[in-house]
Structures are given as C-alpha cells and as structure tokens.
Amino acid sequence: AGKSDHQPAGRCVDFPVSVVLPAGGTGERTGLQTPKQFCSFLGRPLISYTIQAFERVSWIQSVVVVVAKENTDLMIDIIQRFQHGKVRVVAGGSTRHRSICNGVLALGEEGEDEGRSAAADRPKVVIIHDAVRPFVEEDFLYKIAMAAKEQGAAGAIRPLVSTVIATTSEGYLDHSLERAKYRASEMPQGFTYDVICQAYQRCSESDFEFGTECLHLALQYCGTNAKLVEGPPTLWKVTYKRDLAAAESIVKESLSRSACVITGASTGAVTLADALQKAVGALDMELDVIPDLTGDNARYLLKEWNFIQLSVGYSCLSEVEAINVMLESESKAVGVLRLFLWVHLSSTDEPSVSGRAAEPAAIMDLASAAKLRNILLYGIQLHQSKRWERSALRVAEIASALIRDRSPALVGQLLQA
Amino acid sequence: AGKSDHQPAGRCVDFPVSVVLPAGGTGERTGLQTPKQFCSFLGRPLISYTIQAFERVSWIQSVVVVVAKENTDLMIDIIQRFQHGKVRVVAGGSTRHRSICNGVLALGEEGEDEGRSAAADRPKVVIIHDAVRPFVEEDFLYKIAMAAKEQGAAGAIRPLVSTVIATTSEGYLDHSLERAKYRASEMPQGFTYDVICQAYQRCSESDFEFGTECLHLALQYCGTNAKLVEGPPTLWKVTYKRDLAAAESIVKESLSRSACVITGASTGAVTLADALQKAVGALDMELDVIPDLTGDNARYLLKEWNFIQLSVGYSCLSEVEAINVMLESESKAVGVLRLFLWVHLSSTDEPSVSGRAAEPAAIMDLASAAKLRNILLYGIQLHQSKRWERSALRVAEIASALIRDRSPALVGQLLQA
Ligand SMILES: [Mg+2]
Numbered sequence: 046a047g048k049s050d051h052q053p054a055g056r057c058v059d060f061p062v063s064v065v066l067p068a069g070g071t072g073e074r075t076g077l078q079t080p081k082q083f084c085s086f087l088g089r090p091l092i093s094y095t096i097q098a099f100e101r102v103s104w105i106q107s108v109v110v111v112v113a114k115e116n117t118d119l120m121i122d123i124i125q126r127f128q129h130g131k132v133r134v135v136a137g138g139s140t141r142h143r144s145i146c147n148g149v150l151a152l153g154e155e156g157e158d159e160g161r162s163a164a165a166d167r168p169k170v171v172i173i174h175d176a177v178r179p180f181v182e183e184d185f186l187y188k189i190a191m192a193a194k195e196q197g198a199a200g201a202i203r204p205l206v207s208t209v210i211a212t213t214s215e216g217y218l219d220h221s222l223e224r225a226k227y228r229a230s231e232m233p234q235g236f237t238y239d240v241i242c243q244a245y246q247r248c249s250e251s252d253f254e255f256g257t258e259c260l261h262l263a264l265q266y267c268g269t270n271a272k273l274v275e276g277p278p279t280l281w282k283v284t285y286k287r288d289l290a291a292a293e294s295i296v297k298e299s300l301s302r303s304a305c306v307i308t309g310a311s312t313g314a315v316t317l318a319d320a321l322q323k324a325v326g327a328l329d330m331e332l333d334v335i336p337d338l339t340g341d342n343a344r345y346l347l348k349e350w351n352f353i354q355l356s357v358g359y360s361c362l363s364e365v366e367a368i369n370v371m372l373e374s375e376s377k378a379v380g381v382l383r384l385f386l387w388v389h390l391s392s393t394d395e396p397s398v399s400g401r402a403a404e405p406a407a408i409m410d411l412a413s414a415a416k417l418r419n420i421l422l423y424g425i426q427l428h429q430s431k432r433w434e435r436s437a438l439r440v441a442e443i444a445s446a447l448i449r450d451r452s453p454a455l456v457g458q459l460l461q462a
Numbered sequence: 463a464g465k466s467d468h469q470p471a472g473r474c475v476d477f478p479v480s481v482v483l484p485a486g487g488t489g490e491r492t493g494l495q496t497p498k499q500f501c502s503f504l505g506r507p508l509i510s511y512t513i514q515a516f517e518r519v520s521w522i523q524s525v526v527v528v529v530a531k532e533n534t535d536l537m538i539d540i541i542q543r544f545q546h547g548k549v550r551v552v553a554g555g556s557t558r559h560r561s562i563c564n565g566v567l568a569l570g571e572e573g574e575d576e577g578r579s580a581a582a583d584r585p586k587v588v589i590i591h592d593a594v595r596p597f598v599e600e601d602f603l604y605k606i607a608m609a610a611k612e613q614g615a616a617g618a619i620r621p622l623v624s625t626v627i628a629t630t631s632e633g634y635l636d637h638s639l640e641r642a643k644y645r646a647s648e649m650p651q652g653f654t655y656d657v658i659c660q661a662y663q664r665c666s667e668s669d670f671e672f673g674t675e676c677l678h679l680a681l682q683y684c685g686t687n688a689k690l691v692e693g694p695p696t697l698w699k700v701t702y703k704r705d706l707a708a709a710e711s712i713v714k715e716s717l718s719r720s721a722c723v724i725t726g727a728s729t730g731a732v733t734l735a736d737a738l739q740k741a742v743g744a745l746d747m748e749l750d751v752i753p754d755l756t757g758d759n760a761r762y763l764l765k766e767w768n769f770i771q772l773s774v775g776y777s778c779l780s781e782v783e784a785i786n787v788m789l790e791s792e793s794k795a796v797g798v799l800r801l802f803l804w805v806h807l808s809s810t811d812e813p814s815v816s817g818r819a820a821e822p823a824a825i826m827d828l829a830s831a832a833k834l835r836n837i838l839l840y841g842i843q844l845h846q847s848k849r850w851e852r853s854a855l856r857v858a859e860i861a862s863a864l865i866r867d868r869s870p871a872l873v874g875q876l877l878q879a
C-alpha cells in the first residue's frame with residue numbers, strides 16, 4: 046500500500062497497457078475445496094488482493110479476469126462487493142492457454158460497443174499475470190511493460206530454489222542441471238498486443254492443449270526472444286494451504302504498521318496519545334494523532350487505517366458509535382475489514398461499580414452491531430495511576446496484538462491494561 | 463505429533479540409521495538478521511522442530527547437527543533447553559559439502575570413546591536433511607532409508623512448480639525445458655555409509671567448493687544412480703520470511719486441534735464440558751474431558767496438550783495455580799509453551815461486586831507468574847443463564863481463538879463469553 050506515493054518522476058508508462066488475469070484454476074494443491082484464488086483471508090478473497098494490486102497502478106487501463114463459467118457469478122459478486130473498477134469478466138476455455146487467448150481477444154474488442162474502432166482502443170502491451178500472485182508491485186510491472194514494448198516479450202524470472210534433475214523412466218537420477226544456467230519462469234509476463242495475438246493465431250491445437258509457457262509460443266511462432274527480468278521474491282505463487290497462511294501474514298503485517306489515534310478535545314487524551322506513540326515505536330508501529338475526523342482529516346477514512354479512539358474520564362460510547370458510522374460509510378470504498386480500538390482511561394483508581402458492570406455489556410453490543418458492518422471493535426481499559434508509563438506500554442502491547450491478530454472471536458472484549 | 467502411534471506393523475527399520483543435519487546457512491534470503499534455522503516461533507527455534515521430527519522416529523539412532531563455529535554455543539544451548547536427546551554438535555566447514563562431510567566423518571567416530579571399534583557402531587544408512595525443513599515425517603524417512611539401503615543412494619523429489627528456462631548470457635530466453643522430464647531435487651536424501659564416504663573421499667576440491675548435490679557426487683564417484691522418491695509438499699524449505707509465517711501457522715494448527723478439559727468433581731462443570739465438547743466439534747477441535755490429572759490422567763501432562771479448567775460457582779484460583787505448578791514440572795520435557803485456559807461459570811446472573819473487582823487483578827497476577835514458567839494463561843467468564851447453549855458456543859469460539867493465536871500480549875485477560 047502507498048507504494049505509488051514514492052513513484053520516482055518520469056516512470057510513468059505513456060502507452061496503453063492492459064492486463065489478462067487467468068483465474069480458472071481448480072486449486073487441487075491447496076487441499077481445500079474452494080479454488081485457491083477464491084479462498085478468503087481477512088474477509089477478502091485472494092483474487093481481490095491481486096486485482097487491487099493492478100488497480101493501484103494509474104497507467105494500467107483495464108484488467109480482464111478470465112474465469113471458468115461456473116465461477117462467473119462468484120467473480121461478478123466479488124467485483125461488486127469490493128468495488129473493483131477497470132475490471133471485466135470473460136469466460137475461460139478448457140485449458141490455461143485457451144483462457145488467456147480468450148482474455149487477449151476480449152481486449153481487442155474493447156471500445157467496439159461504443160462505436161469506436163476497436164484498433165484505436167487496443168492496448169500496446171498486454172501483461173499476463175496469475176490470480177494467485179497477489180503481491181506484484183508497480184515498479185516491477187513497469188519494468189515488464191517497458192521491456193515488452195521494446196523486445197516484443199518479457200517475463201519475470203527467479204533463481205532456482207532447488208536443484209533440477211532429469212529422471213530416467215524407471216525413477217532413477219539421470220543427471221542434474223547446472224543451476225547457474227537455468228531460471229524459474231514466473232509471472233507477470235508482458236507482450237506487445239501484436240506478438241501475443243500472432244502467437245495464438247499461429248500456434249497448434251497441441252500448444253493450446255499442453256503448452257505451459259507463453260514466452261515459448263512467442264519464441265516459436267513470432268521469433269521473439271523474450272527479455273527476462275529478475276523479479277522480487279514477493280512474486281511467489283500461492284499454491285499450497287501454507288501459502289495462504291503466508292499471504293495472510295504479509296497482509297496482516299502491512300495492515301498493522303500504522304494506526305490513527307483520535308483524541309477529541311481532551312488534554313488527558315493528548316497526553317496518553319503521546320505516551321502511546323512512544324510505546325508503539327518499540328513495536329515497529331507508527332501512530333498518527335489527530336483530534337477528530339473532520340475537515341482534512343476525513344482523508345484517513347479513505348485508506349486502510351486502523352483507528353484508536355481515546356476516552357479519558359467518563360466513557361462516552363456514543364462517540365464510538367459515531368465514528369463507527371463514519372467508518373461504515375467509507376468501508377465499502379476500502380473493501381477491507383476495519384479495525385477500531387476504544388481505549389478508555391478511567392480517571393480514578395477505584396472503578397465505579399456501575400461503570401464496571403455496564404461497560405462490558407455495552408461494548409459487546411456495539412461490537413456485535415459493528416461486526417455486521419465489517420468493523421472489528423475491541424476495548425482496552427486502563428486506570429489512572431502513578432505507574433503511567435508501564436500502563437501505556439501495556440496498552441501498546443495489547444493494541445498491537447489485537448491489530449495484528451484481527452481476531453473476529455475477540456470483538457467486543459474490554460481488555461485490561 | 464503422535465504419527466508414530468499409527469505406525470503400521472512391520473515398517474520398522476532393522477539396520478542402523480543416523481542423520482546429518484547441516485545447519486550452517488546464513489539466511490540472507492529471509493531478510494532477517496538471525497540465520498533462519500535459529501529463528502523462533504511459538505518460543506522455539508526452527509531447528510528444534512526439525513530435530514524433534516527425527517527424535518520421534520524410534521529407529522533413528524543419532525543426529526549430528528553441523529553448525530558454524532560462531533553458533534556452537536547457541537546450538538548447545540538449544541539442545542539443553544529443549545532437552546534433545548540423540549544429538550551431537552559438530553563444527554561446520556567453509557561450504558555446505560565440507561559441513562556435510564564433517565558430519566559423516568563424525569558418525570564414523572561414534573563409539574570410539576567407549577573403546578569399542580568404530581566400525582561396529584557405524585550406521586548402515588546416513589540420512590542427510592536440511593535444518594530448515596521441519597515437517598519431515600516418519601513414513602517418508604522410512605521410504606528414503608529403505609531405498610538408500612537397496613540402491614546405495616535415494617533422494618526426495620517434487621514436481622516443478624514453475625517452468626524452468628535456459629537463459630542466454632545477455633538475459634534473453636534461450637529455450638524452456640519440458641516440465642515432465644524434470645523434477646526438483648529436495649531433502650531428505652539417504653546414502654549407505656560406504657557410498658557417501660567414498661563419494662567424499664574421491665571428489666575434487668572444486669566439488670567441495672561449488673557442488674550442490676550429494677546425489678550427483680554419488681553418481682559421479684561411486685557410479686550409484688540414486689532412487690528418486692516423490693515426497694509430500696510438507697518437505698518444503700523455509701527460505702523466506704513468509705515461510706516462517708507458514709511454518710508457524712502449520713505448528714499452530716497442529717497445536718490447536720485438541721485440548722484436555724479438567725472438570726473437578728462438580729456436576730455443573732461436567733455439564734458445561736459436555737456443551738463445550740459439542741460446540742468445539744463445529745470448530746474442528748476435539749476435547750478430552752477428565753476429572754483431574756491424577757493417576758492415569760497424568761499422561762496428559764507429557765504431551766503437547768492445551769488445558770482448559772472449568773470452575774463453577776465460587777472461583778477457586780488456587781486450583782489454577784496447582785495445575786500450573788504441575789504443568790511447569792513437565793513443561794521442560796515437552797519443550798513448548800503450554801496453554802492454559804481457566805473458564806469460570808459464575809452461578810448467578812448478578813456478578814458479585816467484590817468478585818468482579820478482585821478476579822481480573824488476581825488472574826493477571828497468576829498469568830504473569832505463569833508466563834515466566836512458559837505457560838500462557840487466559841480466563842473466560844460466563845454467567846449462568848437460560849441462554850446456555852449460546853454461551854457455550856461463545857466460550858468455544860473464544861477458547862478456539864485463544865488456543866490458535868497463542869498471543870503472549872493477551873495473557874491474564876478475563877474474557878466475557
Ligand atoms: Mg508458467
């Protein structure tokens with residue numbers, strides 16, 4: 046997230062680029078019933094993270110997602126639920142290459158509906174990616190797009206992780222390959238529209254049926270030797286169930302790097318916010334402290350922030366509710382589960398009896414309502430005392446754990462710092 | 463865990479097998495400062511999980527861990543802390559092959575100290591594995607050991623995940639390999655002691671310096687074509703930071719499949735245990751319900767169980783403390799963080815004022831003490847009411863989340879069901 050903010054000047058692509066995202070896999074290897082591109086973590090299917098990675102890139106014009114017919118409705122639902130723009134759904138073929146070919150042909154037809162000539166709207170470069178590689182970054186897409194435009198074809202490579210060996214038909218070692226001469230071919234790959242179209246026009250039925258490598262088709266049928274570009278390890282493909290856990294941990298880590306602290310007008314809350322800001326620094330987290338979400342600060346609602354509201358003295362759960370309503374109205378645009386922490390500093394050492402009894406139930410009710418609106422709400426209570434710094438550290442530890450774990454089972458709990 | 467309980471009859475290896483575990487890697491690829499085999503999750507370094515996988519196999523006689531000199535003390539400390547038996551530490555060489563060779567030579571010297579002839583104690587088969595592949599299972603080790611004894615050499619293979627391509631020196635595609643003819647060579651590998659010794663005696667300095675594949679040395683210097691055995695996906699190598707997260711999630715899942723519920727003599731607790739047992743079934747978890755940990759039930763202390771103690775009516779935290787002390791005395795043998803949940807069903811709808819105020823502080827103090835003894839202690843409170851089933855479901859959800867997340871920051875919290 047936020048990568049595009051640091052985009053160096055002049056790295057913008059000045060020719061039309063579109064994406065074909067084959068998502069027809071059946072996912073036997075995850076050991077799960079759902080094809081892995083549709084498996085969800087943190088309330089969102091994998092393919093939606095991948096689409097988001099392309100949506101964030103301003104110079105990408107459109108994304109064609111190619112899905113098996115039986116998943117078309119599911120895919121359209123995902124696009125609506127997470128408000129994906131620039132995306133079209135196209136029906137897949139019986140093999141990976143037939144699906145990609147359908148996607149490329151669909152790109153050629155764009156604009157035809159509006160009566161313009163199809164040729165004018167055709168992309169110069171087509172990027173082909175996998176739905177199950179959600180962490181592709183803008184700077185690498187840039188490299189692939191530029192190399193594809195220059196060479197006709199370009200592909201991501203990675204060093205081999207294991208030695209590759211040739212086997213005899215009886216299952217014995219024949220020989221091992223010299224690692225330095227070979228690479229793993231990964232995604233994304235890029236092609237000029239003309240090269241990828243020609244490759245699919247000229248290739249054989251057998252290529253459509255058994256071929257695995259678009260780069261190979263471009264070489265064989267267009268004489269185009271693809272430029273190979275070494276990609277980062279984040280290009281890895283979510284293949285097994287453990288990869289879903291790894292992907293979830295990467296998203297959790299990126300979601301838990303920062304939070305927005307809302308203090309209201311209370312000076313006590315500002316002091317607490319200061320102490321928290323220092324304490325979370327040691328936990329590799331950053332806090333932005335603001336008085337409220339009005340005016341310019343409304344922009345915090347538009348990004349994937351976690352929110353921490355501080356209340357000092359009398360607890361006022363109606364404030365919590367008000368912010369939740371604001372969050373809800375913007376949550377759809379962000380498309381993720383929001384996390385909201387209410388931190389209450391009670392002003393006396395002795396908890397008031399009525400307060401202690403009422404709050405846990407009230408915050409549980411609020412959290413149940415919030416959960417229906419895709420907001421995870423938790424409470425943390427601390428008591429005004431002389432051991433102020435230690436308490437702030439405890440709040441920071443608990444807040445950091447809640448933000449990192451995002452556990453739906455613990456919403457509505459009022460934790461003690 | 464517990465795999466060996468289901469070992470089919472007759473699958474026992476009747477010749478001596480030992481393991482060499484090279485653990486000298488520096489782990490640049492994880493992006494972490496600590497070499498990845500020494501990175502910890504759930505309070506335990508990766509290499510300790512790998513060693514445990516071999517310790518569980520009754521027919522493996524000894525494990526030689528080969529570490530860089532600067533990590534010898536760290537490794538000895540890990541062996542003592544997690545009470546690993548059958549393990550020796552040997553100093554590594556400057557390359558992977560020199561390290562493995564040191565490990566193999568050390569196996570040949572076993573028994574010499576005790577005045578027996580070294581030859582008598584030499585293993586028939588040596589298994590070579592990676593410290594960063596913690597999930598190797600007994601049945602696969604059996605296959606490798608048997609194939610190695612029969613053929614002289616055997617190695618794990620996996621299908622290629624990506625297409626492998628040959629590159630030109632200028633960074634362009636030269637050609638792609640036909641996937642079906644090639645495999646990824648993985649670990650473990652097995653060799654007869656004679657084959658692996660001969661291979662290292664005969665191989666060149668250049669092999670020691672640059673070679674990556676023991677199977678290749680066995681072929682080149684002993685004429686032994688290794689038998690290749692397809693392994694399960696769990697053999698994968700922890701390489702990147704995301705792999706540590708994946709490994710952690712696999713261990714968490716295996717640790718959270720079951721728990722032991724202690725009811726005491728109370729009939730109310732037995733009824734609650736019944737309701738919980740049904741509720742966790744839907745969450746893919748199993749509960750063993752027992753009255754206490756005396757007699758035959760003391761065996762629960764010896765394995766990696768999670769414990770849930772039920773209290774009905776008056777809460778008796780001294781019981782909690784008593785069980786914690788028992789857990790502590792056995793924790794060293796198990797070598798993992800133990801998880802202990804105290805579930806308190808208060809018998810009235812109205813919480814007693816003194817109870818509400820006292821318990822959270824008391825359980826927090828208990829938990830702080832328990833944490834120093836490697837026990838993660840949490841509390842869950844529910845109130846006797848007519849909506850009994852719903853409450854049991856909530857307890858099950860919260861318990862399941864706590865057991866799965868194992869969050870150190872949340873110990874001592876008294877959660878409300
Ligand atoms: Mg491919």
Ligand SMILES: [Mg+2]
Nearest residue numbers: 208647674675
């Ligand atoms: Mg190897």
